Amino acid sequence: MESMEIALRNIKPAASVALPLDTQLRVVAWQQTIASPVSCTGIGLHSGKPVTLTLRPALANSGYVFIRKDVPEDSRRIPARWDTVTDTAMCTKITNPQGVSVSTIEHVIAALAGCDIHNAIIELDGPEVPVMDGSSSEFVDMIRQASTRQQRQPVRRLKVLKTVEVKVGKATAILKPSDEPKFSMQFNANGRLGNQAWSFNYYPDQDDFSDLLSSARTFGFYEDAQHLWAQGLAQGASLENAVIIKDGKVMNEEGLRFSDEFVRHKILDAIGDLALAGAPILGHFYGENSGHGLNNQLLRALFADESAWSF
Numbered sequence: 001m002e003s004m005e006i007a008l009r010n011i012k013p014a015a016s017v018a019l020p021l022d023t024q025l026r027v028v029a030w031q032q033t034i035a036s037p038v039s040c041t042g043i044g045l046h047s048g049k050p051v052t053l054t055l056r057p058a059l060a061n062s063g064y065v066f067i068r069k070d071v072p073e074d075s076r077r078i079p080a081r082w083d084t085v086t087d088t089a090m091c092t093k094i095t096n097p098q099g100v101s102v103s104t105i106e107h108v109i110a111a112l113a114g115c116d117i118h119n120a121i122i123e124l125d126g127p128e129v130p131v132m133d134g135s136s137s138e139f140v141d142m143i144r145q146a147s148t149r150q151q152r153q154p155v156r157r158l159k160v161l162k163t164v165e166v167k168v169g170k171a172t173a174i175l176k177p178s179d180e181p182k183f184s185m186q187f188n189a190n191g192r193l194g195n196q197a198w199s200f201n202y203y204p205d206q207d208d209f210s211d212l213l214s215s216a217r218t219f220g221f222y223e224d225a226q227h228l229w230a231q232g233l234a235q236g237a238s239l240e241n242a243v244i245i246k247d248g249k250v251m252n253e254e255g256l257r258f259s260d261e262f263v264r265h266k267i268l269d270a271i272g273d274l275a276l277a278g279a280p281i282l283g284h285f286y287g288e289n290s291g292h293g294l295n296n297q298l299l300r301a302l303f304a305d306e307s308a309w310s311f
């Protein structure tokens, strides 16, 4: 395929996003859900099969709950929480006690968390969230279309009281105490790409999440994709839903959406992964080449130490 070739090693890290002065005033105090149901249809990244997803309003304090409409009623409910995560090899997968699972939950959860939706039902007629364009932007559009409803329950925040760190090989994930919710990442795909660094001062303003992070797409290496396809995996992956890199160059004709799209996507993934804590985190997440597996291990390490957090 003809491709617009972009030298990835020339990409410079972007500056941190400036924090506005009125951050404290912009904190959402009350829980929110969506006001009306809204649906989309797409294909699963790994299955390549069509699936319809519907976001529905949910009760206060219920969090994010997936419903698999294609399985019997007594086993279709799968809460999206750090302790229901069962696989993080290529995406985040959650499983309920009956053994029913949903894969690739991270981008829809990131969209909900990024738009300050605390409670939602995510209904599916298959085992995998549709990949859409490989980012969270279509889910953000759906949430806007549905609009937001405030609920009569205060937002509980999970305050990080002491630093928790997990490491695997050259990857690190850290949560530190901070009065500002913040996500920082350094990323070079373990040396396969040039260094990119980014920091997102998260405060509840969905325009910023939407403008800066939600459209950053998932990405992969052509050589790895060939290997996965040969094993019957990543059947839905294409240039329409992922940035694909071959010999250090972007294969997608349209190029990148941001010069540092990879590290922005890694932060988007981290926002989705950490939203499984069950409450917005008041702390600073810092990752170095951290992915779904390590992000989940970080939450497990946090909750394993009762002196490290409080609500």
Ligand SMILES: [Zn+2]
Pocket: 106, 107, 218, 265, 269
């Ligand atoms: Zn992702």
